[in-house]
Amino acid sequence: MNTALLSQAASQARGLAMDAVHACNSGHLGLPLGCAEIGAVLYSGGLRQNPDAPKWLNRDRFILSAGHGSMFLYSWLHLSGYDLPLSELKNFRQLGSHTPGHPESFETVGVEATTGPLGQGIGNAVGFALSGKRAAAKFNTADHVIFDQHVFALHGDGCLQEGVAKEAIAFAGHNGLDNLILIYDSNDVTLDAMAVQTQGEDAEAYFTSQQWDAVTIDGHDFNAIAAASAKAKADKNGRPKVIIAKTLIGKGIPQVAGTAAAHGEGGAKFIDEARAGLGLPADQHFYVSDEVRAHFAAVKAESVKAFEAWQATYEAWSAANPELAAELTACVAGAVPSDLSAKIPAFAADYKDATRGAGGVVIQAVAKAVPQLITGSADLYGSTKNYIKDGGDYSAANPLGRNIWFGIREHAMGAICNGIAYDGLFRASGATFLVFADYVRPAIRLAALSKLPVTYIFTHDSVGVGEDGPTHQPVETVSGLRVIPNLDVIRPADAEETAGAYVAAMLRTDGPTLLSLTRQAVPLMNELSVEARRDGVLRGAYIAKKESGTLTHILMSCGSELQHCIAAAAELGDGVRVVSVPCCERFDRQDPAYQESVLPKSCTKRLAIEAGVSGLWWKYVGLGGKVLGIDRFGISAPGNTVMKELGMTKDHVLAAAKAL
Numbered sequence: 081m082n083t084a085l086l087s088q089a090a091s092q093a094r095g096l097a098m099d100a101v102h103a104c105n106s107g108h109l110g111l112p113l114g115c116a117e118i119g120a121v122l123y124s125g126g127l128r129q130n131p132d133a134p135k136w137l138n139r140d141r142f143i144l145s146a147g148h149g150s151m152f153l154y155s156w157l158h159l160s161g162y163d164l165p166l167s168e169l170k171n172f173r174q175l176g177s178h179t180p181g182h183p184e185s186f187e188t189v190g191v192e193a194t195t196g197p198l199g200q201g202i203g204n205a206v207g208f209a210l211s212g213k214r215a216a217a218k219f220n221t222a223d224h225v226i227f228d229q230h231v232f233a234l235h236g237d238g239c240l241q242e243g244v245a246k247e248a249i250a251f252a253g254h255n256g257l258d259n260l261i262l263i264y265d266s267n268d269v270t271l272d273a274m275a276v277q278t279q280g281e282d283a284e285a286y287f288t289s290q291q292w293d294a295v296t297i298d299g300h301d302f303n304a305i306a307a308a309s310a311k312a313k314a315d316k317n318g319r320p321k322v323i324i325a326k327t328l329i330g331k332g333i334p335q336v337a338g339t340a341a342a343h344g345e346g347g348a349k350f351i352d353e354a355r356a357g358l359g360l361p362a363d364q365h366f367y368v369s370d371e372v373r374a375h376f377a378a379v380k381a382e383s384v385k386a387f388e389a390w391q392a393t394y395e396a397w398s399a400a401n402p403e404l405a406a407e408l409t410a411c412v413a414g415a416v417p418s419d420l421s422a423k424i425p426a427f428a429a430d431y432k433d434a435t436r437g438a439g440g441v442v443i444q445a446v447a448k449a450v451p452q453l454i455t456g457s458a459d460l461y462g463s464t465k466n467y468i469k470d471g472g473d474y475s476a477a478n479p480l481g482r483n484i485w486f487g488i489r490e491h492a493m494g495a496i497c498n499g500i501a502y503d504g505l506f507r508a509s510g511a512t513f514l515v516f517a518d519y520v521r522p523a524i525r526l527a528a529l530s531k532l533p534v535t536y537i538f539t540h541d542s543v544g545v546g547e548d549g550p551t552h553q554p555v556e557t558v559s560g561l562r563v564i565p566n567l568d569v570i571r572p573a574d575a576e577e578t579a580g581a582y583v584a585a586m587l588r589t590d591g592p593t594l595l596s597l598t599r600q601a602v603p604l605m606n607e608l609s610v611e612a613r614r615d616g617v618l619r620g621a622y623i624a625k626k627e628s629g630t631l632t633h634i635l636m637s638c639g640s641e642l643q644h645c646i647a648a649a650a651e652l653g654d655g656v657r658v659v660s661v662p663c664c665e666r667f668d669r670q671d672p673a674y675q676e677s678v679l680p681k682s683c684t685k686r687l688a689i690e691a692g693v694s695g696l697w698w699k700y701v702g703l704g705g706k707v708l709g710i711d712r713f714g715i716s717a718p719g720n721t722v723m724k725e726l727g728m729t730k731d732h733v734l735a736a737a738k739a740l
Contacts, residue, residue, distance in 0.1 A: 145201025207499015494523025620666025
């Protein structure tokens with residue numbers, strides 16, 4: 081190892097970070113400067129990668145969980161030869177650049193996961209590792225190994241203090257993800273103060289207690305970093321690895337190094353002196369020497385050779401295993417049968433169950449048609465009904481299991497599902513009660529931002545939960561989720577709409593879908609065909625009961641309350657239309673002509689009912705309309721009693737419609 085050359089690379093990476101942050105007077109210098117030696121080792125061969133094939137299936141994944149230190153990642157991606165030119169580093173945090181303030185997977189080549197909210201990247205890394213284990217078990221053969229990658233994640237104290245990280249770490253240890261390597265930037269500093277102000281944990285003891293291997297090193301010692309990384313890769317002992325790297329935050333700027341002031345851009349005003357101390361030319365900012373360029377060109381050439389050797393193995397494997405190769409191709413493409421709906425049997429006309437129960441039936445058919453689907457639950461399979469029968473349970477001993485037992489770790493479940501989705505081979509879904517969406521929400525938001533096709537199966541969706549009381553009655557939750565951009569929230573009204581909801585979730589590839597399902601039984605809308613209901617969900621809203629005379633009223637709803645609109649319409653006369661609105665987001669994406677055909681502007685006597693807060697329905701009913709909602713917390717009583725007490729009945733719909 082040429083430590084002198086690596087030292088040059090580390091100094092110049094520090095210079096790139098300082099110049100970028102100084103240029104825009106914004107950003108975080110602490111981690112890029114404190115972890116420069118770690119970056120030099122990882123991107124000089126410590127990571128298996130090919131910058132010319134950034135989505136190489138068997139690459140090592142690197143996630144910067146401490147996403148505020150984005151200039152660390154941008155500098156090393158640039159130096160190692162990814163398609164991230166120096167002009168993008170000079171445009172750091174500017175409009176239209178590929179170097180946003182925090183890493184975004186859809187914006188910058190080489191960025192594996194969108195990070196910034198602390199702790200999420202650790203959960204994402206666990207998802208990547210789980211996906212890698214499953215891919216190896218599914219596709220490797222005795223003659224050919226095409227998956228044996230490792231997953232690295234760099235994080236600091238901030239990530240480790242977040243609960244989502246602790247949840248994910250516990251999951252990874254329990255499930256033996258020994259292809260996962262965390263690098264802990266342990267600099268004893270947080271944003272406000274020295275870390276001792278808020279923590280006193282023995283990091284090695286903590287990780288060891290969670291069934292991890294832990295080692296502490298000098299994070300500025302190239303040889304120590306390389307040795308620890310190589311050992312972590314080599315040890316296949318069923319335990320994830322953490323390298324606790326003791327570093328000096330802001331190293332290179334003496335005025336702030338080792339203090340909380342080094343975390344952000346506080347040291348940028350001292351960069352002239354700092355650059356001189358690093359041996360960088362005073363008159364040349366964003367400086368990279370010819371020697372460092374040549375070093376990374378040589379590293380890249382070796383990476384290309386490794387990739388070509390793997391490619392030869394892949395081609396031999398593909399020829400020997402055509403069925404496996406076809407399945408892998410389908411996984412990479414995210415292929416879902418276009419006729420998925422036809423593969424889900426219709427429900428009997430007398431079927432009556434909760435939509436969660438219907439979902440439990442539907443997922444069995446979907447699992448057969450979409451073999452890359454895997455599902456998990458936060459200790460609630462018995463209630464959420466999303467267990468894949470004959471799918472097996474995921475574990476260290478059975479990485480092919482399609483059912484993931486997340487434990488009572490909703491937030492980690494969301495972040496891990498995101499990691500699986502980022503990896504791109506398997507379709508991830510996770511389940512809990514709808515009211516606990518608040519525990520998952522930060523991960524849901526990142527899935528929507530990053531366009532990840534994750535499916536959330538959230539049950540017990542209204543005050544119909546009944547006796548469990550207001551703590552478990554999610555009156556505000558559905559609307560709170562509907563306001564997240566790029567998240568489809570589907571609240572089906574019966575079993576066939578539930579089938580349509582699953583089809584919609586599986587066919588969607590540019591963002592997540594949330595299924596909001598009932599605990600209480602709902603009737604089938606047998607007046608409509610199976611196809612009409614399923615296709616109606618795909619459009620977001622459709623006519624569930626058409627008026628037989630001149631249109632006078634439109635009643636609309638979703639979920640378990642739609643039945644009340646249908647029952648009321650039968651008594652209101654032949655001018656009443658009932659519209660099912662299972663997914664506002666899908667309906668809002670329809671063309672204006674379709675929207676007008678469902679909700680014609682000429683009809684202003686409109687009423688909506690939903691067992692939740694009323695605010696979002698006004699855009700459909702207009703100021704002259706009426707919304708029957710629940711703008712208060714619920715009640716502890718039997719579900720039917722609560723529904724009646726809070727106005728979720730046919731009689732309330734009748735009275736309100738007549739008043740229009």
